[in-house]
Amino acid sequence: xxxxxxxxxxxxxxxxxxxxxxxxxxxxxxxxxxxxxxxxxxxxxxxxxxxxxxxxxxxxxxxxxxxxxxxxxxxxxxxxxxxxxxxxxxxxxxxxxxxxxxxxxxxxxxxxxx
Amino acid sequence: xxxxxxxxxxxxxxxxxxxxxxxxxxxxxxxxxxxxxxxxxxxxxxxxxxxxxxxxxxxxxxxxxxxxxxxxxxxxxxxxxxxxxxxxxxxxxxxxxxxxxxxxxxxxxxxxxx
Numbered sequence: 001x002x003x004x005x006x007x008x009x010x011x012x013x014x015x016x017x018x019x020x021x022x023x024x025x026x027x028x029x030x031x032x033x034x035x036x037x038x039x040x041x042x043x044x045x046x047x048x049x050x051x052x053x054x055x056x057x058x059x060x061x062x063x064x065x066x067x068x069x070x071x072x073x074x075x076x077x078x079x080x081x082x083x084x085x086x087x088x089x090x091x092x093x094x095x096x097x098x099x100x101x102x103x104x105x106x107x108x109x110x111x112x113x114x
Numbered sequence: 115x116x117x118x119x120x121x122x123x124x125x126x127x128x129x130x131x132x133x134x135x136x137x138x139x140x141x142x143x144x145x146x147x148x149x150x151x152x153x154x155x156x157x158x159x160x161x162x163x164x165x166x167x168x169x170x171x172x173x174x175x176x177x178x179x180x181x182x183x184x185x186x187x188x189x190x191x192x193x194x195x196x197x198x199x200x201x202x203x204x205x206x207x208x209x210x211x212x213x214x215x216x217x218x219x220x221x222x223x224x225x226x227x228x
Contacts, residue, residue: 004156032214043118043204043219044157051214089156093214101172102217104149104156 003027004092006105014113019077021108023090026071030092034102035064035075038087047088048075077110085112117141118220120205125225135190135223137205144210146188147217150174151202160203163188164210192225200227 005024013019023033031052036044050057050064050073057064063076077084090105118139127133139146145164149157159172163182177196182188188207192199202224206217 009154034216036219041123041221041224043120043206043221046216046218049214049216091157101159101162102157104158106154106156 001026002106003030004090004103004105006088006090006108008108009106010109010111012111012113013080015082016079019075019080019084019110019112021075021077021088021090021110023073023075023105024071025073025092027092027094027103028071029094030103032093033064033066033073034091034093035062036089036091036104037084038089038107044089080110080112082112082114085110118205118207118218120203120220120223123221123223125223127225127227129227130194132194133192133199133225135192135203135205135225137188137190137220139186139188139205139207139220141207141218142185143207143218144185145208145217146182147206147208148172148178148180148188148190149204149206151204151222157204160190199225201225 034049035047037047038044048059048062050066066073087107087109089107091102121136147162148160151157158174161180163169179191204222206219208217209215
């Protein structure tokens with residue numbers, strides 16, 4: 001039972017344009033959401049997060065949007081740069097566990113085309 | 115500088131042998147975690163520990179064991195009972211007690227059973 005879903009295994013975007021990565025979840029107990037970026041043969045790197053009390057969080061070129069009613073979140077990268085080419089994982093945590101039990105999506109491979 | 119060190123980066127073992135993966139952190143984090151990643155899948159939680167001498171099973175603990183004798187160390191043993199141990203193993207740590215804090219990851223150990 002996949003509680004966090006990233007339905008697009010891959011995405012290609014032209015350099016300088018906007019990259020939009022999507023994530024859906026089914027567990028209404030999820031209260032905190034994170035995006036991680038992962039290069040091959042390395043561990044994931046934390047990118048940005050959002051609490052369920054917000055609908056948007058911005059950090060430089062990265063913005064995460066949360067739509068609780070639709071159980072959907074998205075990560076926007078503007079402008080996209082070649083170094084953004086990586087696999088992006090969405091993760092979620094239930095409110096009653098804090099951050100102990102992160103549930104990850106299967107990832108989206110983003111390729112930025114120069 | 116501070117970080118999470120996983121060693122070795124690549125590990126080969128014969129079928130039926132137990133093998134121990136090392137994870138050390140000098141971030142003074144209280145909580146530590148072990149995840150497993152298989153191709154095309156997200157990270158799945160094996161075990162986690164919030165405090166020294168205490169640990170909890172994650173979603174896929176069968177065939178694995180851990181110990182937490184020191185705050186900075188959280189070794190994972192893959193036992194012969196684990197039916198499909200070949201995978202990429204990731205260790206993470208996080209601060210406790212300050213609300214939601216992201217987990218920070220090491221660079222992983224790729225285990226191959228011959």
